[in-house]
Amino acid sequence: MNEDDWPFETTFYGEPDADMLDIHGPDVDWSPSPPPAPDAVAKALHDVFGFSGFRGVQQQVVDRVLHGRSTLAIMPTGAGKSLTYQLPAVLLQGTCVVVSPLIALMHDQLRSARANGIRAATLTSADTDRGQTMDAFRAGELDLLYIAPERASQPHFRELLSSARVGLFAIDEAHCVSEWGHDFRPDYRLLRPLLDAFPNVPRLALTATADHHTRSDILAQLGIPEEGLIVAGFDRPNIRYAIRPRENAMRQLKAIVEENPGPGIVYAPTRARVEQLAESLASATGRRVLPYHAGLDPDVRARNQAAFVASEDMVMVATVAFGMGIDKPDVRFVAHAGIPKSIEAYYQETGRAGRDGDPSVAVMLWGAEDFARARQRLSEIEPHRQQSERQRLDALAGLVETADCRRAVLLRHFGEDPPHNCGNCDNCLEPVGVVDVTDLARKLLSAVYRTGQSYGLGHLEKVLAGVADDRVLQRGHDQLSVFGILTDDEKPLLKPLARALQARGSLTATEHGGLALGGDARAILKGDAAVAIVVPPKPERKRRSRGDTANPVGDPLFEALRDLRRELAQEAGVPPYVVFHDSTLREMAAARPGSLAELGSIGGIGARKLEAYGDAFLEVIRRH
Numbered sequence: 001m002n003e004d005d006w007p008f009e010t011t012f013y014g015e016p017d018a019d020m021l022d023i024h025g026p027d028v029d030w031s032p033s034p035p036p037a038p039d040a041v042a043k044a045l046h047d048v049f050g051f052s053g054f055r056g057v058q059q060q061v062v063d064r065v066l067h068g069r070s071t072l073a074i075m076p077t078g079a080g081k082s083l084t085y086q087l088p089a090v091l092l093q094g095t096c097v098v099v100s101p102l103i104a105l106m107h108d109q110l111r112s113a114r115a116n117g118i119r120a121a122t123l124t125s126a127d128t129d130r131g132q133t134m135d136a137f138r139a140g141e142l143d144l145l146y147i148a149p150e151r152a153s154q155p156h157f158r159e160l161l162s163s164a165r166v167g168l169f170a171i172d173e174a175h176c177v178s179e180w181g182h183d184f185r186p187d188y189r190l191l192r193p194l195l196d197a198f199p200n201v202p203r204l205a206l207t208a209t210a211d212h213h214t215r216s217d218i219l220a221q222l223g224i225p226e227e228g229l230i231v232a233g234f235d236r237p238n239i240r241y242a243i244r245p246r247e248n249a250m251r252q253l254k255a256i257v258e259e260n261p262g263p264g265i266v267y268a269p270t271r272a273r274v275e276q277l278a279e280s281l282a283s284a285t286g287r288r289v290l291p292y293h294a295g296l297d298p299d300v301r302a303r304n305q306a307a308f309v310a311s312e313d314m315v316m317v318a319t320v321a322f323g324m325g326i327d328k329p330d331v332r333f334v335a336h337a338g339i340p341k342s343i344e345a346y347y348q349e350t351g352r353a354g355r356d357g358d359p360s361v362a363v364m365l366w367g368a369e370d371f372a373r374a375r376q377r378l379s380e381i382e383p384h385r386q387q388s389e390r391q392r393l394d395a396l397a398g399l400v401e402t403a404d405c406r407r408a409v410l411l412r413h414f415g416e417d418p419p420h421n422c423g424n425c426d427n428c429l430e431p432v433g434v435v436d437v438t439d440l441a442r443k444l445l446s447a448v449y450r451t452g453q454s455y456g457l458g459h460l461e462k463v464l465a466g467v468a469d470d471r472v473l474q475r476g477h478d479q480l481s482v483f484g485i486l487t488d489d490e491k492p493l494l495k496p497l498a499r500a501l502q503a504r505g506s507l508t509a510t511e512h513g514g515l516a517l518g519g520d521a522r523a524i525l526k527g528d529a530a531v532a533i534v535v536p537p538k539p540e541r542k543r544r545s546r547g548d549t550a551n552p553v554g555d556p557l558f559e560a561l562r563d564l565r566r567e568l569a570q571e572a573g574v575p576p577y578v579v580f581h582d583s584t585l586r587e588m589a590a591a592r593p594g595s596l597a598e599l600g601s602i603g604g605i606g607a608r609k610l611e612a613y614g615d616a617f618l619e620v621i622r623r624h
Helices: 038-049 058-066 083-091 103-115 130-138 155-161 186-190 192-196 212-222 249-259 271-285 298-310 343-350 368-378 383-401 406-413 438-450 457-465 470-474 491-504 521-525 556-572 582-591 596-600 607-623
Strands: 071-074 095-099 120-123 144-147 166-171 203-207 229-231 239-245 264-267 289-292 315-318 333-336 360-366 434-436 507-509 515-517 532-534
Touching: 038 083, 038 607, 058 071, 058 083, 058 229, 071 212, 083 095, 083 144, 083 166, 083 203, 103 120, 103 144, 120 130, 130 155, 155 192, 186 192, 192 212, 203 212, 212 229, 239 406, 249 264, 249 271, 249 333, 249 360, 271 289, 271 315, 289 298, 298 315, 333 343, 343 383, 343 406, 368 383, 368 491, 368 507, 383 406, 383 491, 438 457, 438 491, 438 515, 438 521, 457 470, 457 491, 491 507, 491 532, 556 582, 556 607, 596 607
Parallel strands: 071 203, 071 229, 095 144, 095 166, 120 144, 166 203, 239 360, 264 315, 264 333, 289 315, 333 360
Antiparallel strands: 434 532, 507 515
């Protein structure tokens, strides 16, 4: 990905600001402090975050951090990664320094942390109060300090950190440190000297996506021992995966938007396509749909992002420049209008749906031309990375073309051993058939070869079907041995076969849009490789009714609580989910607490939020 596709934190090279060199901190005690008692941890977990217990591997990660042990935690999106450093930040002496790749992500997490009463600040080029933030850090008045890798790797920032106690280094989106990761950021590889300058401070690296190669690279680059690796399950059971051939993208995307009334993201491959789809979807659906890409004016981009974060039903059409910086829990669907870069990218991008644990959907629309372009781009990258990137693309093609459980293919890619059927993907919900098309593949590849490897599928289809139009006759293709050898049963399978062969690289696109042999084409022609394809899907099902959607609403009390949340969020200038998640409101509506004590026992309501919002929500509950 090019740098201009990301709203990066400004690189901080050259002479440092004068205020960055104004270090007058006291002598700092760096001796390790004893870990807090278990009851103190449990009390902070409930009082600050409103949780009665940990989820998944959270406790395992937090325990290591509190005992001063460096850790790499690989946890799926929505598994509560931020809690694994925010809770220690409250409990440990000193400030937790969080390295994060995007300003938007930092500011989003800053809002949530402050809403829970955590003393947090950011130190970025977008902040106008940097001097106050540094004074607060030196005075020991910050639990969390968010910083971008470009600034964190500078010597003057290391000098600032020497002026007060640092309790923990947390490196978020840690896959960015690896050249093998899908979002490589060179500045992440410059963090090691900073970390090594504070040998008594534990390091916590966090990511949702890292294969075995990337994990090893992260451990080496950040100086974390192998015994510090903690891998949670990658499964996101609340996400329903579906992958479909792209027949009519606008019609298919319109159906997805209409089926899912909650907030959603549509990923498009280019800026021009983003603009086109945003305008068309807004017109076709009546929903608020906005574009987001790095070519927009920064103010427009910021406004569109803020509108999406604050919304409860908006759709954002975006390039992949959008998403990593969004910690929005109630995204109900993610749709891809083309293929992502890799399975890792697909997992991370679809993982932006359903972070609150509620049912969500992820739909990918793909075409043969997507894989053709992706395979052409392989020649443009560094030679030493071509083989690994080709393997990533082949793995993505396998996910797209499989007739088996999508989730199982996805999880096996990350080294898990899942069940053969998940019950929540398109292939499990509507099992598809598989057809052996080896003979048809040999016919098509023979036609490609005998016509000179320069014609598109439309012309090849006419040759194989025996259609003697002017172009076929002029080129003498009616005299070829492949002319008219297609049977009636084979005709409907030719397009899905061509799509599958391009996905696996057996067919490649020429510069002028023709098809040429590639990959294992010769092995198929010689009879050394078989080809099977998924039976073309039936026409898409009739749309579900709104009451059947992934985000059901309708309880009058729940709606009243949402209305109050919206008002409070507007007053505070924060997105509604910063006040409370939908899951918390649903629990309120079901339990109908009658006192602050009862309200405080509901998940997600810590002491700070109970004090700030408790009486208002109790009043709404009493009225119902």
